[in-house]
Every structure is written in C-alpha cells, then in structure tokens.
Amino acid sequence: MEKLQIAIEKARASRLAQRGVTSHEDSAPEAPVVTLAEQVGAWAALPEMTLDPKVLEKNRVISNLQGQHAAYYDILRTRLRDEAKRRGIRRIAITSTRPQAGKSTTLANVSLAFARMPHYRTMVFDFDLRRPSLARILGQTPEHNMGEVLRGEVRFEDHILRYGANVAYGLNSVAVPNSSELLQSEQTHDFLNAVEEIYQPDLMLFDMPPFLAADDTQGFLGFIDGVLLIVEAEKTTRHQLDAVEQKLSELTTVVGVVLNKCPFPDESDAGSYGYGGYGYGY
Template sequence: MENLQIAIEKARASREEHTTQSLATSPLSVEHSWHSFPELAIDPAMLIAKRITTQKSNAQSSHYDMLRTRIRDQAKKNDWRRIAIVSAGPQVGKTTTLANLAFSFARLPYYKTMVFDFDLRRPSLQHLIGHNPSTQIDDVVAGKTPIEAHCRRIGDNLAFSLNAQHVANSAELLQSDGMSDFLSGVQETYDPELMLFDTPPLLAADDTRGFLSNVDAALLIVEAERTPIDQIDVVEQQLSELTNVLGVVLNKCNYPDPTSSANYAYY
C-alpha cells in the first residue's frame, strides 16, 4: 500500500504541475507488489455454469480469444493500456464478455491484466467470479482500505477489483481527481499490460460518460436482435467524442456449430 500511496502522491503532484513525465518502476518491485494480492481459488465448473469458458483454450473460448488478440494488437499499436467495456443499456452480456476476456488474457504468458468492476450502481462481476468481497473500491480510492486487502489475484497474470454493494455518489467518484490519481498510481505500481473496466450502461447514467476521460479506448457491447441500430449509432457517436472506439462486439448471437448442422452454440 505504501508504494501505491507514493505513486498516487506523484500522480497528484504531476497533475497539479501539468507535467507528463513517466516514472520508471523496477520489474522486481512490480512483481513483489503484484504478488501482494491474495490469490483467489476459482471453481472451473462454477465459471462454466455462468458462461465463463475461457480459463482454458477450447472451442468455446475461440471467439473470445480472437477478440483478445485484436484488442492486444490494437493496444500495442496505439500504446493503449486502459480499455472500458461499455454498453448502451443493461442485460446485453457486457460483464460476461469482460469476464471471458479477462480469463482469455490471463492465458497469455507475462501479460498482466487488472480488471475493475466500475459498474458501481449495480456491481455484478463478483457473482460471475464467485467471490464476495468485504471491501469497496471507494474506500480504496479514499485511502481507507489498502488495495492489497481489496484486489484478488488469479494465477500470475490476472487481478480483480470487485464490489459487493452499490457505491453512493458513483458518478462523482468516477469523475473525481482522486480516481484519476488512483489509476495513475495503480498503473505505476503494478505496471499491468492492460486494465479493463466494467462500466455502467452509457445511456442509463452519467457515470461512464464522466469516467471515459481516464481510459484510452472503449469497446462497445451490443445484443443481437435486441439493441436497436439507431441506438448503436448514437452510442458509438457519443463514445467517439469521449475516447477512442476500439470496436463493437455483437453478443448473444446464435451461429451454426461447424461440427453439426443441427446444433447451435452460444457465445
């Protein structure tokens, strides 16, 4: 926590001085900081029951793996490290897509990914992961709770920041200078190759709109046969005014199983 607090203070001083100087971090200190997160044991059967199919490479993970590769390539090409996962409305599979992407990235050697549940009005990522956190991100940002007591690590490459309850004044928190300093401190201290953020539906509240200045790009998730085309156009236009649009993912789409003309698979 001390290293993170130092990094946050540096980020705050840098913001106040309007500087953009990057601060080098020792690989050994990064590895030590990363492994300060308690490791979380995951039940593979529970993940599969909740449509999280990417812990291992298989036929069900292939679509997410292709999406992972495209994200990684674009992130490397553009030097992007912070990606928001966004939807127009609720119940489109945004959080499930994020969780599958997270475990897919975790299979890349030496590629560290941090995932933050910033859908603070209705946090749900903890239900998919199967962990009931006892701490909240607002207390971490405020310095009341050490980040090591909040985040959980799965394996060597993946860490989650989860919330069990809604956060009051979530829009104000996500838009605050404190949040900006916190993310800069996390990036310096833990040096993840990628930070993924689950955000509230863009059209439901101003949380996501205010937060997008903190990310490098956004990935829009839409639901096949339910998300209207004109709504997609409106949201994509709004996103383009706030950050880079990484792409649009068509979710909940039935497609023919190549191994059988009679069966269909869900992804």
C-alpha cells in the same frame, strides 16, 4: 509510506503543479522508482483468487476451459491486445448500448483468456459501481469494495485479488454510493496513474454501466483511452447502435464492437459463433 500511496501523492502533486496550484518541487514526494523485481514482488503480494469451475459454468464463464467456445474469447483477447498495442493505449472501458448486453460476462471470459498469457499483465476493475456483478460471476465475495479503495479507506493490496501471476481484479460485493462523482473525481485519476506506475499492467479493463443508463461511463471516459462496445444481437436497433457509437467516438476511441448473443444456428459457418456467441467489428 508504502509505494502506491507515495505514487498517489506524487500523481496528485503533479496534477496540482500542472495547474499552478503548487510548485512541483515543493510538494511532490520523491518518485518511487519501481524496479522489475519490485513490480513482480508487488503482483506476487496481491492475495490469490481461487475459482470454482461449477460457479463459472453456471454464469457462462467458459474461458477457463479448452474448446471451441473458449477459442472465441481467445480471439477477442488477442484482438484487444493487438489493438491496444497498435494504438499505444492501455485503459479500455467496456460499455453497452442497453443493459444486460453481456459486458460483465464477456469481461470475465476475456480476463481468464488473458490469464493464459503469462507474460502479459492485465488488471480488471468492476467500475459498474451501481450494479456490480463481476464478483458474483466469478464466485467471489470480497469484504471491501472499490469505492473504499478509491477513497483511500482500504489498501489496494488488501482488496485486489490476483488470479495466476498476471491478472488482477478489483471487485465489489455491494453497490457504491455516489458512483458517478467518485469515478470522475481527481482521486480516481490519481489512483489510476499510481497503479500504472507501481504495477505496470499491459492492459487495464473496466466494467462499466450501459452508456445511456447514467453518466458514470461518460464521466469516466476522460481517464481512459478507449471503449469496447458490447451490443446484444437482436435487441439493439441499428439506430440505437449508430447513436451510441457516434456519441462515444466524439468522446473517445471505440476500439471495437462486440455483437453478443448471436443466435446463429450453424456453428460450422465461419462467420458465425453459436452458443449465443459474438462477432467482433473494427
């Protein structure tokens, strides 16, 4: 049995043992000991993703380029890294108050900013299984989807794509049925624990649906450490923001709020980021 599969079985057995369903010793397969060389090997074995700069540009992904606009995503990247380190957390979901706030675009940009940090490993999962879009934004057409991987029908290493040495993507070309139930299932919990054990990412980022659009995001919050909330400038009212933020903070840690698509006319203003840019709070 391959290491990830053993790790999933181990996570499952340990969960059942905690509940007293089985004895841990009886049911858990031997823990895979993953050496540093094996971690590097596991990352290297993931198929490599190539990006088309024209597709990226069309989809407002600019973080692969040098320049001032990319620098704003670098700032967000570094704040996320520092915040994760400061709080001792690793799994962060990206959600929004309303649809179309720019979650997937922000995540695509930030992930490419992380790709420029070679010693920091980031995993990005499109868990907006109802309306996946990260694949399209990054110009990818994966044959399989994360639903199949989570259900154990497709092997992780046959689906996950690696960009450079240190960023991996779990994408979807099509919507996944029963997304809410799948995301909050114990299968998904075991999967995340096993992936962490084998690949040892520094950070895991999850693209999610808008918080109020369905219960997918709320159901998944139990498995993650914090959320980054994306707010579309001039579309979200203060009241909507306060209501969503309060509800989220009752359920998890809000690691930051990004004010996206800010229509600041003067880019020389230190507090404003033009090009429909964003501000970051917290």
